[in-house]
Amino acid sequence: MNQIINISNGQLLLALLFIVIAQASSFIYHLGLNRDITIGTIRTFAQLFLMGYVLTFILKSSNIWLILCVFMVMVVSAMFIVKGRVKEHQIPYIVPTFLTMVISYFATALFVSGLIVGITPWWEPRYFIPAGGMVIGNSMSALAIALERLFKDLREQKELVEMKLTLGANYREASDDIFRKAVTAGMIPSINAMMGVGLVFIPGMMSGQILAGTDPLIAIRYQIVVMLMLVGSTAITSIVVMLFVRRRCFGSGEEVLLSSR
Amino acid sequence: MTPLLEIRNLCFRYEEAASLVFDNLNLTVCEGEFILVKGLSGSGKSTLLRIICRLNRQIRGDIFFEGNNITTIAPAKLRSVISYVAQIPQMIDASVEENLLLPFSFAANTSKCRPAKEELREMLQKFYLTDVALNQSALKLSIGQKQRLAIMRALLQKPLLLLLDEPTSALDQESASMVFSIMECLNTEQGKTLITVTHIDYKPREVLPLTYTLAARKLHLSL
Numbered sequence: 001m002n003q004i005i006n007i008s009n010g011q012l013l014l015a016l017l018f019i020v021i022a023q024a025s026s027f028i029y030h031l032g033l034n035r036d037i038t039i040g041t042i043r044t045f046a047q048l049f050l051m052g053y054v055l056t057f058i059l060k061s062s063n064i065w066l067i068l069c070v071f072m073v074m075v076v077s078a079m080f081i082v083k084g085r086v087k088e089h090q091i092p093y094i095v096p097t098f099l100t101m102v103i104s105y106f107a108t109a110l111f112v113s114g115l116i117v118g119i120t121p122w123w124e125p126r127y128f129i130p131a132g133g134m135v136i137g138n139s140m141s142a143l144a145i146a147l148e149r150l151f152k153d154l155r156e157q158k159e160l161v162e163m164k165l166t167l168g169a170n171y172r173e174a175s176d177d178i179f180r181k182a183v184t185a186g187m188i189p190s191i192n193a194m195m196g197v198g199l200v201f202i203p204g205m206m207s208g209q210i211l212a213g214t215d216p217l218i219a220i221r222y223q224i225v226v227m228l229m230l231v232g233s234t235a236i237t238s239i240v241v242m243l244f245v246r247r248r249c250f251g252s253g254e255e256v257l258l259s260s261r
Numbered sequence: 262m263t264p265l266l267e268i269r270n271l272c273f274r275y276e277e278a279a280s281l282v283f284d285n286l287n288l289t290v291c292e293g294e295f296i297l298v299k300g301l302s303g304s305g306k307s308t309l310l311r312i313i314c315r316l317n318r319q320i321r322g323d324i325f326f327e328g329n330n331i332t333t334i335a336p337a338k339l340r341s342v343i344s345y346v347a348q349i350p351q352m353i354d355a356s357v358e359e360n361l362l363l364p365f366s367f368a369a370n371t372s373k374c375r376p377a378k379e380e381l382r383e384m385l386q387k388f389y390l391t392d393v394a395l396n397q398s399a400l401k402l403s404i405g406q407k408q409r410l411a412i413m414r415a416l417l418q419k420p421l422l423l424l425l426d427e428p429t430s431a432l433d434q435e436s437a438s439m440v441f442s443i444m445e446c447l448n449t450e451q452g453k454t455l456i457t458v459t460h461i462d463y464k465p466r467e468v469l470p471l472t473y474t475l476a477a478r479k480l481h482l483s484l
Contacts, residue, residue: 159347159349159351160351160353162316162347162351163347163351164363164367165316165336165337165340166314166316166340166344166345166346166347166415167340167341167344167363167364167367167370167414167415167418168337168338168340168341168364168367168369168370168418169337169340169367169369170336170337170367170368170369171336173337173366173367173368251318252318252332253315253316253318253332253336254315254336254337255315255316255317255318255336256316
């Protein structure tokens with residue numbers, strides 16, 4: 001019963017049938033997604049197999065610097081993905097975003113593996129790396145959404161923000177609505193996930209643990225910790241990054257530095 | 262006597278590679294003066310007002326307000342005493358009353374006296390807005406009504422200097438005439454110091470403004 005059924009290479013190739021369906025749909029309806037689907041499929045295979053081999057090596061490691069190095073590679077990759085999505089050239093947002101990501105993700109992963117799970121040492125790779133990975137992956141999407149929204153709304157509502165500034169508002173008062181909406185937009189997917197978990201979908205981590213033979217009640221406890229961790233880290237990272245980046249959108253005279261498009 | 266506003270050797274360009282819009286521009290404004298700045302479209306009239314209230318930053322030169330360099334005054338504090346009304350009036354999605362009281366929700370204005378409803382109604386009458394109710398949506402007003410409301414809102418802060426950017430450019434003749442009367446009244450009856458920029462041929466009826474023409478990157482006093 002508890003034995004894990006392996007997926008052979010042939011069975012793995014059979015799963016490509018789903019991609020054939022997606023490609024055919026894109027072709028028939030002229031969606032223009034064929035190239036992206038192909039690249040995405042190749043990257044899924046390559047990246048996950050590569051990660052599998054790397055993880056096999058890392059999870060056996062007892063070198064703290066190697067673990068922290070892997071963690072940093074994950075954060076840097078996340079930063080590049082956020083940068084690719086946000087495409088903002090006027091405001092220098094990369095440095096504050098990156099520093100906040102490093103500190104916030106590290107603190108969350110440390111809190112979960114060291115305090116909640118209580119594993120010794122706190123950087124035990126079997127816990128620290130997956131926890132870090134989940135936090136980084138989740139908050140990365142939230143950050144990209146929030147940053148994109150902040151820049152877009154500040155550009156579109158520049159005249160309204162300037163009106164408030166000319167009536168004596170400071171930059172925080174003038175952009176409060178925009179700030180709130182940007183942070184909320186980033187956090188909604190995480191909150192929705194909490195609403196739907198166990199009802200609408202079964203999370204990947206929990207499914208993986210159950211498939212691997214773990215008692216479902218233990219898997220559920222881990223999953224609850226993960227869900228709470230994701231919401232908390234998303235909130236902290238989004239708010240701190242938005243606070244720093246919003247300040248950079250205004251000059252020393254608290255004038256809006258973003259030009260209208 | 263210290264002038265209310267003094268601009269010394271102001272230089273400005275929009276982008277690093279662009280040519281200068283202002284080149285050593287100078288202007289002195291004393292309390293109670295009505296300054297009219299005329300000039301062709303694109304000559305930098307609006308930019309001049311935006312620089313005075315720090316919505317744009319000059320590349321060289323100094324601006325003094327009551328003898329203090331404006332860069333030494335907290336931006337919000339500066340803008341609570343120098344009010345700027347933009348060419349296109351902006352309103353928040355709320356009632357007329359909430360729009361008028363908006364400045365009093367900001368920290369820089371908390372020490373100022375918040376006007377009562379009755380005072381607001383009286384002001385609406387003075388601004389030819391008798392048909393506007395305090396509880397109606399400000400976004401549904403006409404552009405001319407919004408323009409008058411924006412001037413009224415700026416005045417409720419009791420600024421020492423009022424900057425009006427093309428206040429009649431989007432208005433019909435009747436609304437424009439109302440705005441001109443309001444401007445002149447503010448100067449003659451309340452002694453407000455005003456700087457108005459316009460590209461239209463406006464000749465005040467009740468006041469004799471100091472008229473400048475913005476040309477060749479400088480201000481020239483018209484006699």
